[in-house]
Amino acid sequence: MSRLKQLNWTGIAFVAPSIVVVLALLIYPVLSSIWFSFTNKHLLRTSYDVVGLDNYTKLLTSPDYWNAFGVSVKWTALSIGLQLLMGLVLALALDRVPRGSAVFRTLLIVPWAFPAIITAFAWKWILNDVYGVLPNLLTTSGLTESNIALLGNPDLTFWVVLGVNVWFGTPLFMVNILSALKTIPQEQYEAAMVDGATGWQRFRFITLTHIREVVGLLVILRVIWVFNNFDMLFLLTGGGPGSRTTTLPIYAYQEGWNLRQLGVASTVTVLLLIFLLAIALVAFRVMNRWEKERG
Numbered sequence: 001m002s003r004l005k006q007l008n009w010t011g012i013a014f015v016a017p018s019i020v021v022v023l024a025l026l027i028y029p030v031l032s033s034i035w036f037s038f039t040n041k042h043l044l045r046t047s048y049d050v051v052g053l054d055n056y057t058k059l060l061t062s063p064d065y066w067n068a069f070g071v072s073v074k075w076t077a078l079s080i081g082l083q084l085l086m087g088l089v090l091a092l093a094l095d096r097v098p099r100g101s102a103v104f105r106t107l108l109i110v111p112w113a114f115p116a117i118i119t120a121f122a123w124k125w126i127l128n129d130v131y132g133v134l135p136n137l138l139t140t141s142g143l144t145e146s147n148i149a150l151l152g153n154p155d156l157t158f159w160v161v162l163g164v165n166v167w168f169g170t171p172l173f174m175v176n177i178l179s180a181l182k183t184i185p186q187e188q189y190e191a192a193m194v195d196g197a198t199g200w201q202r203f204r205f206i207t208l209t210h211i212r213e214v215v216g217l218l219v220i221l222r223v224i225w226v227f228n229n230f231d232m233l234f235l236l237t238g239g240g241p242g243s244r245t246t247t248l249p250i251y252a253y254q255e256g257w258n259l260r261q262l263g264v265a266s267t268v269t270v271l272l273l274i275f276l277l278a279i280a281l282v283a284f285r286v287m288n289r290w291e292k293e294r295g
Helices: 001-004 009-036 052-058 063-095 101-108 116-126 131-140 155-179 186-194 199-226 230-238 248-258 262-293
Strands: none
Touching: 001 063, 009 262, 063 155, 063 248, 101 155, 101 248, 116 131, 116 155, 116 230, 155 199, 155 230, 186 199, 186 230, 199 262, 230 248, 248 262
């Protein structure tokens, strides 16, 4: 009873609405997806039956599911790798700019100033093979004989939308890495130079050591975000041509809304959740080891 009296009920009253919102918007959808994954729930039928692990068996033996999984892994790995590389290069370059770096930073984060839906439609207009700026520019300059369907060519579409995603995500890496670079004591670089360390050695043992925790956290967050990303890719390609850009979120959408198989779609999301939680668990263990090494 005494413990109840010691509780800050005013604070709890202020926090309670947020907890309710979290439970309503996060916990309930997750639990409902887990439940529906064990049923044959159909969007057009009110009744459904429990089917156990049938949905999981169906998906794990489905070529379409594994194709979507492979596209998701390829999409995420290349996106994060290129975003990290370009963000690191830009951050290192801006860190050496004595004046005007604020202007460059502002210009480089322009992609994040617009909602994803606006960005997607803008790029869809730029890449349109009839009136798009880029296909017409390529034809006018003589690089192509006629306008290329950049969003409809099976051999090009994935790489084109990958470029758009890299353009969109690079500023996040650049800004955060640049902030981490500003915290590195310059005395360490000066001492390393006195000891005869090369530029690569200074980068490896000083720069990377100081920024790897920030980079690690960014990679984890971006992997989860890009793997779950739906709007940008769907608005640009719809998962096509064919299934060249069909990632797991798009595959779940197709199963749930096109085929009305909510039980199967829920199973896709549960498998995706398990996969991402496993990645996050491994990544956080690595980061904890880095923190221990740093002391």
